[in-house]
Amino acid sequence: MHLAKPFQLKNLHLPNRIVMAPMCQYSVTAKDGKPNDWHFVHYVSRAIGGTGLIIMEMTDIEPDGRISDYDLGLWSDEQIPAFRRIIDEVHRYDSKIGIQIAHAGRKAEDAITPVSSTNVPANKHYKQPRALTTAEVKEKVTQFQEAAIRAIKAGVDTIEIHGAHGYLIHQFHSPGINQREDEY
Numbered sequence: 001m002h003l004a005k006p007f008q009l010k011n012l013h014l015p016n017r018i019v020m021a022p023m024c025q026y027s028v029t030a031k032d033g034k035p036n037d038w039h040f041v042h043y044v045s046r047a048i049g050g051t052g053l054i055i056m057e058m059t060d061i062e063p064d065g066r067i068s069d070y071d072l073g074l075w076s077d078e079q080i081p082a083f084r085r086i087i088d089e090v091h092r093y094d095s096k097i098g099i100q101i102a103h104a105g106r107k108a109e110d111a112i113t114p115v116s117s118t119n120v121p122a123n124k125h126y127k128q129p130r131a132l133t134t135a136e137v138k139e140k141v142t143q144f145q146e147a148a149i150r151a152i153k154a155g156v157d158t159i160e161i162h163g164a165h166g167y168l169i170h171q172f173h174s175p176g177i178n179q180r181e182d183e184y
Contacts, residue, residue: 007052012158015094016052022100022160024057026070033063033073034082043086047095054090056083056099058162059151061143064111065103065168074101074147074154083154091155098158099151101144105129105168117171117178134182140168 007014027038046054059072090097106116106129116129148159163169171177
């Protein structure tokens with residue numbers, strides 16, 4: 001059976017082909033974006049169970065980029081140790097661990113004023129977003145880069161940039177949402 005066989009993609013060596021997809025935990029004690037004991041048990045237990053690659057849940061580039069105030073974030077160096085604690089322990093069980101970096105854009109439910117490519121809400125249940133200026137879009141690109149650097153400092157083996165489900169990157173890719181007239 002191929003599922004139990006090792007797998008390699010460039011420098012990423014997996015002990016098997018079992019991959020745990022990112023799943024938001026919405027742990028109420030993660031209000032500051034830092035993973036907590038709930039996350040530690042959740043991810044480490046998957047490593048103990050033999051998962052080859054664990055991808056940590058949607059981790060946001062800024063506080064207002066979270067779906068809810070209970071999502072994880074990597075917008076500050078102060079968050080790195082909490083991630084490193086989990087990542088180091090996962091590595092003890094020979095599992096690899098990645099992280100999904102994202103921004104919810106107009107779907108940021110707890111943001112006072114969500115941001116997007118345009119000012120069109122996701123639907124009638126979401127808040128009215130504010131269209132980012134060109135300069136702010138460039139700032140978001142930098143924030144994604146800085147979050148990726150923090151993830152590397154925390155020890156992740158791979159990084160996934162979340163560009164689906166109608167979140168910020170998808171809001172720029174979708175011609176049905178993005179009505180901008182600048183370079184974006």
